[in-house]
Amino acid sequence: MMRTIEIVLVIIIVLWAFVTASFFAVLPSPREVSPLNLRRLALTTLEVLNTNYSLSEIVFKPPDDPAWNDLRIALSACLPPNIVYSLTVYEVLTENETELYELCTSVSNAESLGIASDAVSYLVASSNVSFYAIPEKIGEHGVGGTLYILNCSDARGWWITGYTAHSLAQDLYNLLSPYFTKTIMVQNTTALGKILRGEPLSDEILRDAVVINTFGEAVPIPTEYCKAPYSNDNYARYCHFLGNMTRIYNWTWASIVGYPFYYVTNTGYFTGPNDQNSWGIFGMIMVAQRGMYAFLQGLTNIAYVTPDTSNIHKSVGVVSLSSQALESCDYYGIYPSPNQTSTRAISKSKIQNYPNLNASLHVFDPVSDGEGIYYPGSLYNHRIGARIEGSLLALGLTRTPDIRLTAVGLLSYYKPRLYRSEYTASNATRLVVLQLGVVGGV
């Protein structure tokens, strides 16, 4: 009998535990199982109503304008029957750098928003106002300001597969010319020879310029340099000369893809049956690894010695844009993919062999693999004290190049400002808040 009483007590305890647990284990209401995403619905409703900028026009009209009635009808017509809405429009006022929102109009088709609601805000600009941004010109407050884009008609590119140097040059011109005081397309190797001699092509400032080589791993060579001593070591000596000129004129030399200075190209001079890059692209000679070493020698003011033939680079796979580059992407509105593949990342230990050469900007985050640190895309300065004497932007990515990365790299380095017109100008911007609610059900 005693056991039976104990069991009854146990049953009471378990029953109490069940009731207590049931009290707390409240299952959600059926509508919460699969809720309609009201926020998305509200956003997409406003976007659809603004497809042809109709919403932007209506919200700037006075509250008694018939267009508001059209908007009511449109809202009712595009929402499901069990959805009610409340649309509120605020005027955005700017006073003492503070934004104030002043209620303009509110329309709704129900007294309350039912059992569940959500809201979204949408900023619209008046169709009467245009917004623009004026870029600061590099060089307008100091030295330099010239952009040379190598667009030589008598040269061939490599690792720009799918593009021509001309199309890349045109894209670069469109992207970067607003930021430079003067942009010059270097149309042939003769013109390149002229600037290498220190002679401006027009009235531009030659010193402190930026030179972008759009030929990928190949670099154009003027005919006058297709001879000794520049032709020594398969034209590695010419690359040393380029490094020297970059240092002397304090240029920023930009290599857009792959291994810089791997070939020299001049279709007017390299016409022999063997003057090809070993992949069937004629009009160029392979300098190979020596080209980069020789350029760095020249850039860092080291007398020419026959360079090393070992690799300065390593294939490191997928790399990511640095935070500084990402910030520039947002600021300048240029959005290449933040992840790229690098097969020509430059070894930090090799760079350290050159005096006063430092990576001052990482377009891509450096990669460490246990054997060393590698720079997939960086800008290197040759510094003598506080003074910069020549720079190299080397983007060691695999082909095919995304030319926007070169633009992001240069803009990240020079940081020209954008003077934007005030987006919150008076009577120019209104905030539309659409709140949707579900009626019916439980």
Added chain:
Amino acid sequence: MTGSTIDHLISLTVFIGALLVFISLFNQTLQTAILYQRQRYLATKCNDLLDNIMLNPGIPSDWGESGNVPIGFGLQDPKFTHYALSPFSLMRLLSFAGNRAYYNGTWYSNVSWGVNGGYLFLRESECVSYDLASKLLGTNGTYGFRLTIMPTVNVTIVEDQSAADHLRLNITVIGQNSPLAGASIKYLLYRISASIPNFVNFTTGMASTDALGFASLEFHNMNVSQNKMAYVFIARVSAGGLYGVGYLARNAVTNAGTIVPYVENSNGTILLVHNPVDSNAALHFNASFYVLSSNFQIANGGVLNITSGPWLVNYGDGKPSFVLQIQPPNNGGFLVVSYWKEDGKNECGMVVVPWGIGIIGLSIVFGGDSAGQGWVATDIRQVAVRGIAYQARLALWSLESYEMMG
């Protein structure tokens, strides 16, 4: 001793019985909770999947226009951002809306089988199938879905039979929830007369709906009785930023039959097929392709016009079809085919073939069948297809079997 044993036996039996009862009670609660979690997860998945489809143009991004087989599935218009869908990608979805069409050994996706005189058959080998889309979305074998993309504004156009001596078109404009009162209507009208069938007359005009979303348009110089005249009427309506489109083509069956167009590929090859009544009768036709701009203007760039014909198809005379080649435009457009039989009866008809969903307001139903599935989550987005308001509804269900209740 015996009493103690009986006491133990009774207590043990009662305890085990009570335990089983409590386990079953808790089991119910736990199963309900697990089911809730599964369904909640399914609803979240539905929401994510819908955004994934709507906000991604696919790979390659122009697969809808180029005719390439996509290796990434998405319907966003590559020329726009946000919830704007490509009319051409939508066109290439294998339709689940009706029976497949079959002609000359080939199956065609049936988006519209002559509804209101509008045809859109696309060769199935050109379409993206549900299986392929499932694989590309990573839902194959895990989830089933059905995507329905239909106009937000329903524009219904019917002939008013009470107008005996002229053509009267009644237009009703209804949204999801209410009529579109006071909506402005802009229309395009192509018409032919059986007496001068080679000449396509074009008219455009404006009107507006009343408080019930209704409008009636009178065309006093048109009389369609006995199929003496035919027309293609396309109307765009708008109110408060909401745009819709509807159409009506007089797809009359002449005594020589009709013409049925089949789209062969994304490069613009269209097969005009004789659908005969009398197999020995020839049907003459003309065809013009019109490019439609985003503001509902006819832009004639790239227009195909073979009205210097007439051409003919004759099923009974070994000429059952005619191959037409158009230049697919970037903005979309529509092909107007007018046909007639040259005999004493002088009957004629017209059909319209849109190039791109959204041009004349067709709907798309794509995906599997949710019948017999346990629980289906749904979600909805407002989207634009070349400026026309559509609603995209996704129904998603799990293909992994689990019981609905314990």
